[in-house]
Amino acid sequence: MTKIGIFAGAFASVAIVHGAAVFAESGLTADEISEIAKDATTYALPMLMNYGIMYEYAVDVGGKQYKAPFNSLYSEANVFTYKDRAVVTPNSDTPYSFVWMDLRAEPMVLCVPEVEKSRYYSVQLISQYTYNFGYIGSRSTGNEAGCYAVAGPEWSGDTPKGIEKVFQSGTQFALGLFRTQLFAASDIDKVRAIQAKYSAQPLSKFLGTDAPTAPTAIDWPKIDKDLAKHDPFGYLSFLLQFAPAVGIFEDEKPLRAKFASVGIEPAAPFPSKPLTDEEIAGMKAAAAEVQKEVASLGKLVNGWQISEGLFGDRKMMGDNYTLRAAAAVAGIYGNDSVEALYPLAKQDADGKPLDGSTGKYTLTFPAGELPPVNAFWSVTMYDGKTQLLIENPIGRYLINSPMLPDLKTGQDGSLTLYIQHDEPSDPDQKANWLPAPDGPIYMVMRLYWPKKEALSGTWSPPAVTKVQ
Template sequence: MKKLIATGLLAFTASSGMFGGHAARAADVEDRLVRSRAVEAVIWSMPAISIREFVQASFKDYGATWNDVILWSKPALPRHEFLTANNQVPYMLTAINLRGGPVVVEIPAAGEKAVLFGSFVDNWQAPIVDVGPSGEDEGKGGKYLFLPPGYSEPTPEGYISVRMQGYMVAGGLRPVPANGGTAQDAHAYAQQVKVYPLADAAAPKPTRFIDGYPKPFHSLPVYDSSWFRELAAFVNDEPVRERDKVMIGMLSSIGIERGRPFEPDAKLQRELDSAIADARSLMENYFVTPGRALTPWWPDSQWNAFSPDALKKANGFTYETNDALWLDARAGGLFYWATFASKKLGAGTFYLMGLRDSAGKLLDGRSTYRLRVPAEVPAREFWSAIVYDADTKAFVCGGPCEHADNAVGLSSFNKPDMKQNADGSVDIYFAPTAPAGFEKNWVTTAGKNFFLIFRLYGPEKPFFDRSWKLPDVERVQ
């Protein structure tokens, strides 16, 4: 009996040690799981948090509120911190909250001297509807009626109805001069836009316009612990979609649950701080790795556009297909570096991404580079070449961004002032300092690593059939 008892105690002791080992191992695995799920949460939520912070910046920096329109009186400067913005045409932005019911946005018909291009996106930054000549109104103008989730009331006639799955809607538009029109013509034309609740349609109040040009704008995503506070607020503010239920369930591992306050303890906070840095590194790697999101537009070219596989996964930039919700492609492939994708790619504008020089090396802010733009570019409206800070994905600041007013790009609008070659082509230089005699052809890099976007507004057939080609950027010093 004593022997049996001793054997039993020995077995129990060994068993207890075994259970203790499992507990220690499980605790370690759980810590790593928290870190992993926090990284995934950032990548998953990238487009939602980016557009949420964009809208909140308009409220904080400009004193705007829902249904106001922020209309820049002049093109943006480095103090206006957008992801990969254009500095050649002023922007107009509006944000709508559908919790109070349907909201109407009136888009004017294309004018003789100006037109509107742009898109409205949902709370996940998926483009829902384009407006203007390349949009649903086809340049004829129209009343877009945005309907909240689950709206079942009859909709009145004469509207372009747009059913939403979330409450927040954001519009990013560009009034573009046309037919010899001026920037002033485009600015006046843009003020014909109206935003108001459907309930006020019989007698809508005048839309409030705010000039975004004089003040700085801080709309860039912030990669620190505030990300998770914003994510917790988003989860509580917006409806949960069927596709996101698994991720919503896993968020409880990092302290985020619907209906509960987000209060991370010190240990969890350390994991979240580390996870946000890891997530950003992963998205950056996805962005710069050839062939993942971008592929050469021409054979043996360093100018890139979305690859066929990337466009298939993008599926109208919703990134939701019959097979999957493509989180990495949605984050690192687009919304990590851009906002307000259009629903119809290439209808109004086309972007060429330049991350490398002709030798295939990433662009270095300390070197001098040259881009030769041919005399003829197949763009009905205009073309532009703009420099972006590789770190922020915003304009390069030639000094403190709050006050920087350096040129960040050049376009066909600037061509008359630039030194031109005998064949009508122009050489644009990207460097810390201007090459002698080419001051008007120069865009500063301020010594910062950078990338380029070459835009064609109104791209034409020679671009799409590849019979026209843009030379690679060459390192000259």
């Protein structure tokens, strides 16, 4: 199981671990403790899922998923495949570059080169809460070259010379997630050339000034399946020390006080204590609410779940922590709707679960009704159980708009995708084949920089139809 899966699973199926509940010390009733644990669970889940990814990518040196240390930009030379298992529902359209930023001592500066106007790129800035607190890129800042600063929650000052804009994170650690559009396999060298021009450096180095005192080293708690079940709130206490309730987060102080009343407070000893029966009950109730929220996200249109406002910043999402947790479970690090829209499909036109072991399916876009986008669109296949990309004989994980010249269209100009586990025998169908798992199917349609007809609902994705 991946580190991110360990935390999601820990909250979904809590082990019964009896602890010594000392209610007299807190002055709280069993019901009050259960309710606080419920709130803490929904609050913590996306933060812990994020920690699982950060730990694998930037902390666990020598681990299979390790990429680079903090404040060092790392670029994937290729798109994600079935071998990449740290993040659920990964994008396989755009090679990723990323930098895990430690903002405790000073801001980081991210610089981007001029990118040709026909190519989409974006830099998504994500806090430890999993809020998207800023964007750089084609839609937000254009394709011109520029440098941008990313500051921690307690930084203040004027915009430094040579910096286009300062983005402020709500947490002291943050992720800069770069996406660079790949037009075709033959285009990969051009993408790599763009990636080589992305840069990340401390502000002092950018300005040529003396560096501030280095922050203290951190003893990162290892991620263990049993410990995640027995002491998930210990991880939350650890993470809260990097997420001060300042600025727009000051309204969380009463909630943090409730957490502290049951021992969940910044930098509390780790591991902390066994869960009480009341805390377990609260966690189970919260997990059920999150799963219910995931199942009902957005509106159902032709079998596709379409959600707006699923991802965004703290101002937009407010204190809806259940929605924040559900969004992370559905697909952590999703973009704001204006940046990318994500229709999700787990069922066919008749409302029955999609399953590659029992059926073959088609998805037909009528002539002139392809997804309306300013950048590009794609339909990606995942294993319905793990939400990860699946191994298949042709190494195809998606079909997207850059592939249109190689796809077969009907005489009426329509485009039909063939969704099945076994390879089609018909050559035209094979050209449009999206390999499916031998079991439950989970598909994600991505509309990058969607047009207003997609955001308003004027355009809707067509239904996935089972072949009779």
